[in-house]
C-alpha cells in the first residue's frame with residue numbers, strides 16, 4: 047500500500063474493532079462492581095457462581111454487538127446457563143464469557159477477564175481477552191500475530207516436562223470421582239518433575255499467560271467454548287499449540303484442552319493425563 051493511499055480494509059476489521067471497544071467498556075463495568083456488594087447465585091454446583099454483573103455485562107456486550115451486526119449469532123455463558131442452544135454453525139458467531147473468574151470476582155481476587163471470540167464457518171477469526179483488573183488487553187487476529195496491549199506475544203519453546211510450569215483449572219464439577227482424577231493428573235505431572243502446577247481461577251487468563259510465554263503448558267477437562275475461543279486464537283498467533291486432550295485437533299465444544307508452546311510439550315502433557323468426562327457444550 048503506497049504512503050497516504052487508502053487504508054486497506056480487510057474482512058472482519060469492523061467486528062474486531064467492535065470487540066475491542068465493547069471488551070473495554072465491559073471491563074470498566076466489572077472494575078466498578080469489583081469492590082461493590084454482589085448478589086451471588088449458583089448454577090451447576092455450589093462452586094459454579096454467577097452474579098448480577100455477569101448477566102449485566104453479557105447483556106451489554108451482546109446488545110451492542112447485535113445492534114452493529116444483527117445477522118450474527120451469539121454463544122455466551124449466561125444465556126447458555128439459562129437454556130439457550132450452544133451451537134456453532136457456519137454463520138459469523140460471537141463466543142462470549144462476560145466474566146471469566148466469577149469466583150475470583152466474588153472474593154475480590156483480581157484474576158478476572160472478559161473473553162470475546164469470533165468464528166466464521168466454524169473457524170476462529172479473532173479473540174479479545176480483557177484482563178480488566180490489570181488493564182491488559184490480549185488480542186489476536188488469525189494470521190496477524192498476538193499482542194498484549196502493544197507488546198507482541200511469543201509462546202514458550204520449552205520441550206522438557208521437567209522444566210515446565212503447567213497451568214490448569216479445577217472447574218466446578220466437584221464429585222469425589224472427578225476430584226480424585228483431577229488430583230491424580232496433577233500428581234502425575236509433579237512426579238514427572240514439572241517445576242510447578244498453578245491454578246489461578248480463570249482459564250482464559252491462564253491461557254493468555256501461556257500465549258505470553260509465562261507458562262509452558264495448560265490443560266483442563268470441564269472448561270467451556272466461551273473460555274477457549276478467544277484464547278485459542280491468541281495462543282496460536284503466539285506460535286503455540288491448542289489441541290484435544292487425545293492429541294487430535296481441538297474441538298471447541300468438547301470441554302477439554304491441552305495447550306502448550308510446542309507440539310512436543312503438548313504431546314507429553316496429553317500422554318500424562320487420565321481423561322475426565324465432562325460432556326460437550328453442544329449436547330444438552
Ligand SMILES: O=P(O)(O)O[C@@H]1[C@H](O)[C@@H](O)[C@H](O)[C@@H](O)[C@@H]1O
Nearest residue numbers: 146147148215217247249269273
Ligand atoms: O468464572 P467462570 O467463567 O464461571 O469459570 C472460569 C472458567 O470458565 C472455568 O473453566 C474455570 O475452571 C474456573 O476456575 C473459572 O472461574
Ligand SMILES: [Mg+2]
Nearest residue numbers: 123143145146
Ligand atoms: Mg464466566
Ligand SMILES: [Mg+2]
Nearest residue numbers: 143146147273
Ligand atoms: Mg469462564
